[in-house]
Amino acid sequence: MLTPLHNHNTSSLVNIMKHALKNTVLASLIGTSLVASAMATASEHPVKLGLMLPYSGTYSALGEAITNGLKLAIKEQDGQLGGRDVEYVRLDSEADPSQAPQNMSRLVKGDDVDFVIGPVHSGVAMGMLRMAKKTGAITIIPNAGLEAATNQLCMPNVFRTSHSMWQDSYPMGKVAYERGHRKVVTITWDYAAGKEDVAGFKEAFTKAGGEIVEQIWVPFPSTEFQSYLSQIASIDPDAVYTFFAGGGGVSFVRDYAAAGLKESIPLLGSGFLTEGNLQALGEAGEGVMTTLHYADTLQSEANRNFVSAYQEAYGETPDAYAVHGYDTGKMLAQALYSVKGDTENKEALIEALSNVHLDSPRGPISFSDSHHPIQNIYLREIQDGKQEVVDVAYEQLEVPDDACKM
């Protein structure tokens, strides 16, 4: 007799508590939107930034650089975005595509972040884009250069502050022809980024009238280049265009120089061939020409200020990845300023983000209809161990993104 009664009592107690809790949650939710829509001093609710970047593994240096750049930009706004404090939620994406949807879901649903910033790795980006579509979360890609993100898979709530493979390599096609090269061999890894990069070069180079005499595809991630170098020597083209990143880039450039090819056949590449690797390249890198949307030696006021502020804060020279992070922070600051810190009205926020114009360390930036940066691409050459800017290879280049329908 006693037991059932006891049970009944507890369950009703639980019900009452649940009810009360629900009301409180509801009240606080209403409160939040009221405060936000009133645009009153909402600073007690910080803007939540979900960082989904690699903090361990091969790409950890890139994740750190992006985070450093982002935090520097927000620090320059007195640590605030649109008059609200900022809270960071860091999640290690580990460059693991299989974890991407789950990780993003945790940030958006679990941590209730206002913005998701990530990733570095294009495979992870594919998983994130799926979740971005599903949840409508505003996502800013500070690195991954896969074309589809702003083309076939573009959506209103996704922005990119970095580059696409095509955007960095297309200008080199024009430059190669203008420098008198007519027959070029391309060599890259047989994977998506390599294909997209070489396609950009090929498009511009053949349009100008040049001929691609051979396209070499190296199995990813092999760095055994000797047999290909012998092949290049026997073809003897006017120049070689290449894309390899990280350790592969260093290996290729060093092997190319050691095979004595650098003097007779100029080496051209996409900027990530040499970016961040000057020391490892050493003597072998001298004279290698690349195109990229940034160089730390750019002589603009914005860049000089950025480089010195970054060096002061972190004790190292910033690279392109740090600039991606920095511009992401500046972009958020500008957009949130124009909507007065209101993150509830997504449509207005997306509108504000797409209207952002930045005087970035890499030059002026605005955003295309597909939410991709329109930016300058620079021709750089390694001289005395420094990445010197030779010329602007292409001014304010817009990525076509023909398949993007929003």
Next chain:
Amino acid sequence: MDLAFFGVQLLNGLQYGLLLFLIASGLTLIFGIMGIINLAHGAMYMIGAYLVYDLNLRLGNFWLAIVVAVPIAVALGLIIERLFLDTLYKRDHLYQVLLTFGLILVINEVQRIIWGGDVHSVAVPSPFDTSLQLTSNLQYSVYRLFLMGVCLALAAVIYWVIRHTRLGIIIRAGAVDRDMVEGLGINVRTLFTLIFSAGVALTAFAGMIAAPLSTIAPGMGDSILITCFVVVVIGGIGSIKGAFWGAILIGMAETFGSVLIPSLASMVIYLIMAAVLLVKPRGLFA
């Protein structure tokens, strides 16, 4: 394909094969005699490269760096064998695979903590920092020739030890029937320690002398590990002779495959492995 081009590619294939042999020899010894699939073998290759990079900076001399780095590699092998593997010999093979897989993760993370995620390189040391003119526009680094010489010399030494010494007899016998060797009163525990340390030292040494030709980066040993397993399987598990010819075969196949049939380049070595296993399921020299 003209004769000069063929000759150059032959040289490339031989050099790559010889380096593969150096790494695979340690793997096949450990695999064949101890029955342990050492997944951390590639990580040891990486550690060898990082050690020589670090010591080269500190000591300012590549050759001195190698002299210091080799004993460190041997000690590392010794510690891993005594501390971790020793407790697992009585267990199922799966535990050992799990352990060596765990070692990859630990070693990779320790590497990141000590040396960071940046890419490094080691300059080609004198007196081998010159090159030969092979064709009108192609040069060949003398250091690559030196590397081939070292690999061949080591292959000869290993061959001599296995064929003509008492230790060699025990090792050969151990690869065939471990229980019998133990039954004959040989201290298998000491033998295992020796084999494992030697195996680790061989692969780390390969990482060291290949450092001036490769790029020192996190995870650099992971991809080479798979190729070495192919070599070991083709040659026959536990056979040094098999590892040698298997490595030369794979070196040639990768070199010529990538130029002659580029569309199949990434598959060539696996196709060869499948073909060999069809004809000789235990490998060429088992």
